[in-house]
Amino acid sequence: MNTELFDRSQEIKKFDDSKLGVKGLVDSGITSIPQIFVHPPETLAGVGSKSTTKHKPDIIPIIDLSGADSDLLRPTIVEKIARASRELGLFQVINHGIELEAFDRMLGATRAFHEQPAEMKTPLYHRDVDQDIILISNIDLLYSKAASWRDTLRLKLGPKLPEKLPEICRNEILEWNQLVTQVGELVMGLLCEGLGIETDRMKEMGLLEGRLMAAQYYPFCPQHNLTMGVAPHTDYGVLTVLLQDQTGGLQIKYGEDWVDVKPVPGALVINIADMLQIMSNDEYKSAEHRVLANSSNEPRISVGIFFEPSKKDNLYEPFPELISQEKPARFQPVKFSEHWTRFFSKELGERSVMDSYRLPVEKKD
Numbered sequence: 001m002n003t004e005l006f007d008r009s010q011e012i013k014k015f016d017d018s019k020l021g022v023k024g025l026v027d028s029g030i031t032s033i034p035q036i037f038v039h040p041p042e043t044l045a046g047v048g049s050k051s052t053t054k055h056k057p058d059i060i061p062i063i064d065l066s067g068a069d070s071d072l073l074r075p076t077i078v079e080k081i082a083r084a085s086r087e088l089g090l091f092q093v094i095n096h097g098i099e100l101e102a103f104d105r106m107l108g109a110t111r112a113f114h115e116q117p118a119e120m121k122t123p124l125y126h127r128d129v130d131q132d133i134i135l136i137s138n139i140d141l142l143y144s145k146a147a148s149w150r151d152t153l154r155l156k157l158g159p160k161l162p163e164k165l166p167e168i169c170r171n172e173i174l175e176w177n178q179l180v181t182q183v184g185e186l187v188m189g190l191l192c193e194g195l196g197i198e199t200d201r202m203k204e205m206g207l208l209e210g211r212l213m214a215a216q217y218y219p220f221c222p223q224h225n226l227t228m229g230v231a232p233h234t235d236y237g238v239l240t241v242l243l244q245d246q247t248g249g250l251q252i253k254y255g256e257d258w259v260d261v262k263p264v265p266g267a268l269v270i271n272i273a274d275m276l277q278i279m280s281n282d283e284y285k286s287a288e289h290r291v292l293a294n295s296s297n298e299p300r301i302s303v304g305i306f307f308e309p310s311k312k313d314n315l316y317e318p319f320p321e322l323i324s325q326e327k328p329a330r331f332q333p334v335k336f337s338e339h340w341t342r343f344f345s346k347e348l349g350e351r352s353v354m355d356s357y358r359l360p361v362e363k364k365d
């Protein structure tokens, strides 16, 4: 019998049954992390060695959207966004129309939610990913080789809002949902133009309507070099709009390196996700990213909105406009509900899922 495996599943169960998440562990005064959080060396590549990105120029563009409604300036913005989406799958935007005060309200409300007395939160802690509201630590806890140091409030905000939102962050969620939808519409339009297709193409497919929010809390981790905040992965949806506080820790994979996505006051991080890589016929790249475990005494807060197809049982495939003899379809049609189910029943970051949709590239003589 493999005692190591046996102990691991016991530990996982104990942690999950506590319903207190990693915040609960920190509050209990631990000074070392339970074994189930210790990641294998592959995942920890570059962790703890500050030199990984220190001497590199910032490769992640910060794109100013203020000229997006000017005929004169828009093409330059489209170009920048398209290039970043092709090369990195990730960029930051400023002057997107959301005030800094709204950032603070949403980050503050997320913090307030996670820092409420445990008895206010534990009724929401469960593992049924199809429910509208979940408080969860590690969505892939049961499938992953190692757990990571974060707790997540996860809410389905579209196409329909849940009937009852947690009171402590209700107004901020409603406000953020609206504000981010506007940014999403603008960015999707620019991304479509970058592909040379109609501005409203994605909107008309209902890709703005499906929205999932992850309001995350990364408490201080006493052994931050042994674990992660989020293990390396790509996002499952179409597009992610992420608000991160000023702590830092988000990184993207660039070649063999991990590069910091440095917090910029007032900026939102946008990343391309799996479904858009498929629909863009591999033009845009679903960015592989991770978050380091938090080494600062203050908790790190982030709020991601994942735009996803609202028509879950439809098939999504490369836009026909992008298919030619020179560049045939690179992916087979994918039913979004299947991608969703596969994504949430495996370890975050497992690559085989996207690869399984790939069509063989025919060699030309």
Ligand SMILES: O=C(O)CCC(=O)C(=O)O
Pocket: 214, 216, 230, 235, 242, 244, 250, 289, 290, 291, 302, 303, 304
């Ligand atoms: O917290 C972050 O900065 C990103 C989190 C993330 O990658 C995710 O939830 O998919």
Ligand SMILES: [Fe+2]
Pocket: 233, 234, 235, 289
């Ligand atoms: Fe992500």
